[in-house]
Amino acid sequence: MSRGRTALIFGIGGQDGSWLADLLVRRGYAVHGTSRDREASSFANLRRLGLFGRVHLHSAGLNDFRSVAQVIKEVRPTEIYNLAGQSSVGLSFDQPVETLDSIVHGTVNILEAIRFLGIDTRFYNASSSECFGNTEHGPAGETHSFHPRSPYGVGKAAAYWAVANYREAYGLFACSGILFNHESPLRPARYVTQKIVRGAADIAEGRADQLCLGDLSVARDWGWAPEYVDAMARMLAHDQPEDFVIATGRLHTLEEFVRLVFDCFGLDWRRYVEIDPGLRRPADITHSVGDPGKANRLLGWSAETTMPGVVAKLVEAERIRRRDGSPAGNPAGSPAENLMSIPLAVPA
Amino acid sequence: MSKVALITGVTGQDGAYLSELLLSKGYTVHGLKRRSSSFNTGRVEHLYRDPHEEDVRFFMHYGDLTDSTNLIRLVQQIQPTEIYNLAAQSHVHVSFETPEYTANADGIGTLRLLEAIRILGLEKTARFYQASTSELYGKVQETPQRETTPFYPRSPYAAAKLYAYWITVNYREAYGMHASNGILFNHESPLRGETFVTRKITRAVAAIEHGRQDCLYLGNLDAKRDWGHARDYVEGMWRILQQDEADDYVLATGETHSVRSFVELAFGHIGRGIEWRGEGVDEEGICQKTGKVVVRIDPAYFRPTEVDLLLGDPSKAREKLGWTHTTAFRDLVRDMVDADMAAIAGAGLQLVEPAE
Numbered sequence A: 001m002s003r004g005r006t007a008l009i010f011g012i013g014g015q016d017g018s019w020l021a022d023l024l025v026r027r028g029y030a031v032h033g034t035s036r037d038r039e040a041s042s043f044a045n046l047r048r049l050g051l052f053g054r055v056h057l058h059s060a061g062l063n064d065f066r067s068v069a070q071v072i073k074e075v076r077p078t079e080i081y082n083l084a085g086q087s088s089v090g091l092s093f094d095q096p097v098e099t100l101d102s103i104v105h106g107t108v109n110i111l112e113a114i115r116f117l118g119i120d121t122r123f124y125n126a127s128s129s130e131c132f133g134n135t136e137h138g139p140a141g142e143t144h145s146f147h148p149r150s151p152y153g154v155g156k157a158a159a160y161w162a163v164a165n166y167r168e169a170y171g172l173f174a175c176s177g178i179l180f181n182h183e184s185p186l187r188p189a190r191y192v193t194q195k196i197v198r199g200a201a202d203i204a205e206g207r208a209d210q211l212c213l214g215d216l217s218v219a220r221d222w223g224w225a226p227e228y229v230d231a232m233a234r235m236l237a238h239d240q241p242e243d244f245v246i247a248t249g250r251l252h253t254l255e256e257f258v259r260l261v262f263d264c265f266g267l268d269w270r271r272y273v274e275i276d277p278g279l280r281r282p283a284d285i286t287h288s289v290g291d292p293g294k295a296n297r298l299l300g301w302s303a304e305t306t307m308p309g310v311v312a313k314l315v316e317a318e319r320i321r322r323r324d325g326s327p328a329g330n331p332a333g334s335p336a337e338n339l340m341s342i343p344l345a346v347p348a
Numbered sequence B: 001m002s003k004v005a006l007i008t009g010v011t012g013q014d015g016a017y018l019s020e021l022l023l024s025k026g027y028t029v030h031g032l033k034r035r036s037s038s039f040n041t042g043r044v045e046h047l048y049r050d051p052h053e054e055d056v057r058f059f060m061h062y063g064d065l066t067d068s069t070n071l072i073r074l075v076q077q078i079q080p081t082e083i084y085n086l087a088a089q090s091h092v093h094v095s096f097e098t099p100e101y102t103a104n105a106d107g108i109g110t111l112r113l114l115e116a117i118r119i120l121g122l123e124k125t126a127r128f129y130q131a132s133t134s135e136l137y138g139k140v141q142e143t144p145q146r147e148t149t150p151f152y153p154r155s156p157y158a159a160a161k162l163y164a165y166w167i168t169v170n171y172r173e174a175y176g177m178h179a180s181n182g183i184l185f186n187h188e189s190p191l192r193g194e195t196f197v198t199r200k201i202t203r204a205v206a207a208i209e210h211g212r213q214d215c216l217y218l219g220n221l222d223a224k225r226d227w228g229h230a231r232d233y234v235e236g237m238w239r240i241l242q243q244d245e246a247d248d249y250v251l252a253t254g255e256t257h258s259v260r261s262f263v264e265l266a267f268g269h270i271g272r273g274i275e276w277r278g279e280g281v282d283e284e285g286i287c288q289k290t291g292k293v294v295v296r297i298d299p300a301y302f303r304p305t306e307v308d309l310l311l312g313d314p315s316k317a318r319e320k321l322g323w324t325h326t327t328a329f330r331d332l333v334r335d336m337v338d339a340d341m342a343a344i345a346g347a348g349l350q351l352v353e354p355a356e
Helices: A015-026 A044-048 A065-075 A089-094 A096-117 A151-170 A192-204 A225-237 A254-264 A293-299 A307-323 B013-024 B068-078 B092-097 B099-119 B156-175 B197-209 B230-242 B259-269 B315-321 B329-344
Strands: A006-010 A030-035 A056-059 A079-082 A122-128 A173-179 A211-213 A244-246 A273-275 B004-008 B028-033 B058-062 B082-085 B127-133 B179-184 B216-218 B248-251 B274-277 B284-287 B293-297
Touching: A006 A015, A006 A065, A015 A030, A015 A044, A015 A225, A030 A065, A056 A065, A056 B092, A065 A096, A065 B092, A065 B099, A079 A096, A079 A225, A089 A096, A089 A151, A096 A122, A096 A151, A096 B068, A122 A151, A122 A225, A151 A173, A173 A225, A192 A211, A192 A254, A192 A307, A225 A244, A225 A293, A244 A293, A254 A307, B004 B013, B004 B068, B013 B028, B013 B230, B028 B068, B068 B099, B082 B099, B082 B230, B092 B099, B092 B156, B099 B127, B099 B156, B127 B156, B127 B230, B156 B179, B179 B230, B197 B216, B197 B259, B197 B329, B216 B259, B230 B248, B230 B315, B248 B315, B259 B274, B259 B284, B259 B329
Parallel strands: A006 A030, A006 A079, A030 A056, A079 A122, A122 A173, A173 A244, A211 A273, B004 B028, B004 B082, B028 B058, B082 B127, B127 B179, B179 B248, B216 B293
Antiparallel strands: B274 B284, B284 B293
16 A cells, blocks of 8 residues: 555544545545444434545454554554544443453554554544643643543553654654544533534524523633544644644633534523533533644644634534435434433332 | 444445434434544434424434444443444454454444443343344355354454354353344445445446446456345345344345446446456456446455355344335445436535445
C-alpha cells in the first residue's frame, strides 16, 4: 500500500470521525476507517457528508487485539486517530465496564499494535475535558490536575496516561488532544445539545409542548466540531508529539444555551422547559472551561466559533434537515433515539 | 403473574418480530440495544411510544453483553420472567476479522446473562432462551440435521455460538434453570439485513423494476438453503419457553430451495419471467419482458468452503411444541418483494434504512 499520506481513523462513524474524514479527504489523504461491524453500521454521518464510498471501511473492535493489529498492518497508515469508544458520559454510569474496556483497553491495544508491528506512524488519541472534572478556578491548561467525575472521565484519564507512557517509554509519536465540548448536527439525538435543538424545533412546529432537561446551571465551553478535528490534524503535523488542550476559552451555562436556541425559534424557553431531577447524573461537573493558549502558540489554532455561533449553526442545520426531509439514519424527532430519558422500570 | 420479557438484540430482525409477538400477547417488553453513533432502531421504531404516556409496554435500554455489571443491573431492575438472548455479532465473515470480540459477545456474553440470573437468584422465576444457529452444524455430519446431530463449527462465530449452546445446557443441568436453545435454520423477512442474499435479491428486483439498477450480481445460483419466515420462527422461540421442561429444539422448514428458484419467484412476482442462458460463470438471467440481462454471475461471491447443505429436521419441534412453519417459501419471497417495492416507492422508508 502506498506510503503517501494515509490516515486510519478508529471510530469513523461518529461525529468527530466523520468530520475528520471529510477534512483529510479534502487534503488528499487516502482515508481508512473502522467500525465495530462494517456490515451492520449504517454510517449515517459519512453518508450525510457525502463521504460514503470515498473512504475505505474496515471492521475492527478496539478490544479485539487481532482486529486492531490486522487493520494497522493492512493499511500501514502514516497517521492513526483513535476516536472510537463509548462516548457518552451519562451512559458510562450505566455501562461502566464496557466504557472502560473500549476506552482504556482499546487505546492500549492500538499502542501495543504500533509497538508490536514496529511501524513508523503518528498517533492521535482523543482525550477529554472530562479528565479535569471541575475547573472552578479558571480555564484549565495542559498542566491542570485531573479529577474525573464519571466512569467515562476515569477511562479517558487512564488512556491519557497510557499514551504519555508509551511516548516516553518507547519513543512513539503519540499525543492526546484534551478536547472540551464540541458540537455539530452529527451528534446523536441523545446528546443534550441535539436534544435541546430538536426539542425546540418540535415545539416551534407544534409537535411537542415541553422539553424535559436536567440541571441547567452547569457551565461548559462549547466549540464547533469541524474546527476541533482540524486541531487534531495539526497536532500530528507538529514537529514533536505533545498534548494540547482544545477549547474556546469561553464559559456558558446550559441555561444560556437553552435560551439562545429557543430565541432562534422565537420562543420563550421558560414556558416550555421542565426540569426533571431524574435526568441529573450521579456526579456532574459544574464548570468546565479550557485554556487553548498552547494550541494557539504552537499550532496556530484557535476557535473561530464560540457558543452563540454554535447555536446558530445547529439551529440552521436542523431547519435544513427538516425542510429537506430526514437523511438516512436521522429521522426527525426520532423518539427511539432519545433513549437517555427513558426511566427504567424499577421494581418496588 | 404479569409476563415481562427481556430481549437482547432488540434492534435486529428477530428482536423486532419477537417484540411485536410478545406485545400482542400482553407482555411488557424490555429491549436491549448497543450504543452506536449511527441510528440503529429502525426496525422497532413503530413500537416505541414516549414512556411518559399511559399503558406503555415497550421499553428500550442501552446494554452490552460485554459488560457484566450493566447486565446484572438491568436484569435486577426489569425482573424479567422470560429472557431471549438474541444479541450477537452475527456475521460469519466479520467473525474472522474480530474473533476475540465475537467470542466475548457471543460466547462469554451468554455466560454473563446466565450469571446475572444466578447472582440475582432468579433461577426459578426467569426462563432463558438462547439463539443458537444451524451454523453449529457447519461441516455437516448427517443430513438432515436434528438435535442429536454432532456439531462441527467452521468459523469463529460458530465456535463462539457452540460455547453459548453448551453453557446454556450446563446451567440448565447444574442449577436447574429453565434454559433452552433454539437451533434456528435460515429465517428471512423484509427486515433482513441488506447484505444477506435473500434481501439483496428482493431489493435488486424492486430497484430494477423502478429503473434504478440494471443487473443483479450473484454467486452460486444452485446453492440450496432451508429458508423460513422470521415471523414463524419467533413464534417457535416463544413456544420453547412455554414448555414445562427446558429443552433444545431445531426450528427449520425441512425443505430446501435454490438461490435460482428464489430469483425466479422474486422476478415472477412482479410479472417478469427469467430465462437462463449460458453456463457456469457465463450464465445470465434474461428478463423475458424486456429482453435485458438482469442477473449475472460474479465469481467473487463464490464460497468454496461453504458447500455443505444445511437442511433441518423440525420433527421434535412439531411433536413437542406443535410448531411448524406456516409461511410457504413462495409467500416469503412475495412478502419480501412487496416490502421492497413499497419501500422504493417511498411508502416504507424504514425498510430501506440500513439498521444495525
